[in-house]
Amino acid sequence: MKFKEKSTCKKSISTKVLYTVGSVVALIAVSSLINNIMMFKEAITQYVAQGYNYTEVIKQLISVQLLPGVFESIAMYGGMSVVLFAAGVINEKVSKSLVILSEAEVDKDVIEEGALDGDVIDVENIDKLPENLEELKEVETVEKVNEVSTTEIVNN
Numbered sequence: 001m002k003f004k005e006k007s008t009c010k011k012s013i014s015t016k017v018l019y020t021v022g023s024v025v026a027l028i029a030v031s032s033l034i035n036n037i038m039m040f041k042e043a044i045t046q047y048v049a050q051g052y053n054y055t056e057v058i059k060q061l062i063s064v065q066l067l068p069g070v071f072e073s074i075a076m077y078g079g080m081s082v083v084l085f086a087a088g089v090i091n092e093k094v095s096k097s098l099v100i101l102s103e104a105e106v107d108k109d110v111i112e113e114g115a116l117d118g119d120v121i122d123v124e125n126i127d128k129l130p131e132n133l134e135e136l137k138e139v140e141t142v143e144k145v146n147e148v149s150t151t152e153i154v155n156n
Contacts, residue, residue, distance in 0.1 A: 012095045015088050022084030029077030036069030 011019075043065060047057040 011092060015092045015095065018084050018088035018091060022081050022088060025077055025084060026081040029073050029081060032073040032077060033070060036066070036073060040066045040069070 040061060043061055044054070044057055047061075048054050
């Protein structure tokens with residue numbers, strides 16, 4: 001049985017932490033919002049039980065108790081949650097670009113280490129270069145075929 005490798009990239013630990021903390025803060029925002037609405041409902045029930053007019057109580061408590069509680073929950077906790085999620089997205093993109101850059105640096109180092117002396121053209125032989133790049137490729141191909149042929153003859 002063969003296992004297929006997942007093609008999805010793993011998220012960095014810091015990104016996972018930011019997403020987790022953002023989710024926790026969003027849950028706190030929702031619970032705070034529910035708590036404020038329930039406290040508003042209980043306050044209305046208590047004032048109506050004391051004999052105050054229902055419409056007058058609602059008119060007074062909406063501006064004093066309900067709206068500040070709702071806006072506080074949404075603005076503070078919701079804002080923090082959005083900022084944390086945005087930081088997670090930015091962190092993920094920066095992490096991916098750093099991985100790509102580090103891979104490019106490794107490839108660059110390998111290319112620089114693997115450079116052959118035969119690829120360097122002497123300044124003395126610069127006038128002997130072919131006019132066309134295709135001619136240069138043909139010369140290199142013929143030289144490689146000759147090298148393979150001589151290697152086979154020596155090995156046999």
